[in-house]
Amino acid sequence: MFYISPTLTLLMLTPYVSNRLTGSPWRDDESSTGVTLCIAHCSSVQCITTGGHKVYEKVGNVLKLARKEAIASGIFFGTTGWSGNVTLLALLAYGGTLVSRGTISVGDLTSLLLYTVYVGSGLQMLTVFFSSIMRGIGAGVRIFELLDRTPAIPPDVGADVDSSRRGPIRFERISFEYPSRKGVQILKDLDFEVAIGESVAIVGQSGSGKSSINALLMRYYDPVRGKITFDGQDIREFKPSSWRHIIGVVPQDPVLFTGTIASNIAYGNEDATREQIEAAAREANCEFVWGMPQGFDTEIGRLSLSGGQRQRLAIARALLKKPAILALDEATSSLDATSEHRVNDAIDKILRSRQTTCIIVAHRLSTIARAERIVVLEDGHITESGTYRQLVNKKDSRFRTLMAAQLNAAAGESLIYKPPEPSLKAGREREEDL
Ligand SMILES: Nc1ncnc2c1ncn2[C@@H]1O[C@H](COP(=O)(O)OP(=O)(O)O)[C@@H](O)[C@H]1O
Ligand SMILES: [Mg+2]
Structure with a gap:
């Protein structure tokens, strides 16, 4: 032009x-x-x-x-x-x-x-x-x-953790505050240990810092003072992605993704075979899946299952990893009695196998009583620790005060209350008490 x-x-x-x-x-x-x-x-x-x-x-x-x-x-x-x-x-x-x-x-x-x-x-x-x-x-x-944004805790820096490694978890004099709320101490001098295969229930009032303990365990944050060790090694030395892989987490409100039930259970575990997925679902009491027209291939949405069903799918998802540590954060607190029973049953099965160390944050007595040991968290540190029987029998125990309403209700219902199979020591103790 x-x-x-x-x-x-x-x-x-x-x-x-x-x-x-x-x-x-x-x-x-x-x-x-x-x-x-x-x-x-x-x-x-x-x-x-x-x-x-x-x-x-x-x-x-x-x-x-x-x-x-x-x-x-x-x-x-x-x-x-x-x-x-x-x-x-x-x-x-x-x-x-x-x-x-x-x-x-x-x-x-x-x-x-x-x-x-x-x-x-x-x-x-x-x-x-x-x-x-x-x-x-x-x-x-x-x-x-x-x-x-550069992450404060880079997910891929550190040593790999062997998925078959087992060991006690120790919270050593942990002090913690959220970076967004400097000066407000959430955990103060927190000190406790969970042995291999042991189940520990953490109880405390809402806002006492129970979920924060899980957040520290998952390394979403690092403590301000103190350290968490696994098998004697500071978890800060581990590569966070590899460390998180050996922990199965069941949150209070599990997230499901649009896709099939099988893909939801296998989320994060893409190599899992159909047999492994079904075995994990069986272990987590997800029997409702077999009743669905397309079974494990049923398409689900984010909220198309009931709370109890989602909870059990989340347990199956966590179990599929064959985790060394299972962290349950109020997994039964918003469920109806039947769902609660099914989820508790699933938790029981895991505790019975004694291969997974369980940290259970719970409000419901029926879930708490399944743990071998209970620790009471108040003002950011442990004020009481013991078996269910010890804490219930101890006069004026902090646990009794915290659980007063539920303990009274359980005492009232004891005639009709059917405890779970006394497969665990703690279960047996609780059965005697109720
Ligand atoms: N991401 C966050 N940033 C700042 N503060 C938080 C955050 N998450 C929780 N908190 C505060 O930490 C305290 C303990 O919370 P949380 O561990 O969730 O308690 P719990 O699980 O025992 O109910 C609460 O006072 C809460 O407001
Ligand atoms: Mg919480």
């Missing part, structure tokens, strides 16, 4: 060079995130705000952004379209005079006009592409921010 007529080519390019989209409102993706959250937790939002005001507010923000974008792109595409047409007219007019002067031929002018149309639409496409990129950047900014 420059070869045919540099003047006409420059004339054609002027409007595209001067028009540049400098930003996109979608860079501010806060409102769209808010809407996503509101929609994902629709029922909670509805019952908390009784009218979904927050949703309307967020939707309003998104609408404002959409309007801003519509106006910006309207102005942009309107002006580029308009200037494109004006350019063509100018080319025709000025080109016509050049043809009449004999500077260029009619053929040259025609091809220049055709080029202009092609180049113009190409540039227009480029600008659409540019605005899509701006949208992408807007949506990706936060993800890149997260990816750029």
